[in-house]
């Protein structure tokens with residue numbers, strides 16, 4: 110089974126590469142990783158170049174393409190909407206069009222930021238999207254563009270939330286650094302979602318291929334947290350693991366206290382129950398996942 114991965118140098122891309130199953134559906138897996146710069150075993154692919162995205166599919170004719178690459182700088186996207194749209198909507202559109210012709214399948218990774226957060230209860234996969242910012246709008250456009258060219262069983266859209274891991278740019282690693290540098294930190298306590306560790310997310314992506322799951326799916330770790338709760342847990346578990354000697358005191362603040370260019374959903378929990386069943390993966394509480402990731406940071 111031939112599988113292309115985009116964004117191979119990103120958080121999810123690296124986790125996917127660490128957990129490649131030897132065999133899927135009885136066939137040995139042949140992996141073709143791509144990243145912006147190429148190198149380290151990956152082909153170079155600029156996701157803003159739709160023609161290059163189409164050509165890659167036409168050349169390799171993959172059984173699956175996991176589109177883990179994305180323009181993920183939520184605030185910067187507000188001032189670079191065209192680039193964000195080219196990467197987040199143009200690339201999935203090009204992949205889907207090319208896969209329609211070759212007969213391969215697309216796993217399009219998407220985000221909780223396609224929702225406006227006003228609902229106050231977990232979002233089901235079939236609910237209408239209403240993004241608040243450019244990043245969410247371009248990811249939603251990527252979902253629609255993929256769905257315009259491909260239907261089940263050729264398309265799976267997997268939305269996830271608050272992704273972090275032992276590598277890359279993320280909230281965990283930023284907090285660990287700031288908690289060493291500062292005496293006090295203010296962290297937003299009125300945005301609620303669920304942290305999702307890259308290793309579990311990668312496992313879910315591979316399970317999509319193993320079980321041939323299609324349609325819109327939701328995946329996050331289990332439970333709920335504010336960014337403040339997440340930060341407090343990082344301080345506690347980081348100290349237990351010996352990563353932090355004397356962590357900064359963490360103070361809860363409001364979104365209004367910490368203005369950002371992009372508006373974020375205040376509540377973006379995803380209802381993952383159907384997807385967990387389809388992928389045959391049990392829930393893992395986000396705090397337990399965090400403990401495991403902190404172990405990887407120490408190791």
Ligand SMILES: NC(=O)c1ccc[n+]([C@@H]2O[C@H](COP(=O)([O-])OP(=O)(O)OC[C@H]3O[C@@H](n4cnc5c(N)ncnc54)[C@H](OP(=O)(O)O)[C@@H]3O)[C@@H](O)[C@H]2O)c1
Pocket residue numbers: 116117118119120121122144145146154155156157176177178179180181196218219220221248268269270271272273277278
């Ligand atoms: N991070 C989150 O909190 C979060 C939450 C919900 C959903 N998601 C979704 O989950 C998926 C994986 O995200 P992640 O956390 O792994 O993101 P990430 O660490 O930012 O990785 C994204 C990768 O895409 C690459 N990329 C960006 N623009 C590119 C371009 N023009 N050409 C080629 N590559 C390009 C980046 O390369 P460079 O490093 O060179 O820029 C980076 O390696 C994405 O679809 C994202 O939308 C993420």
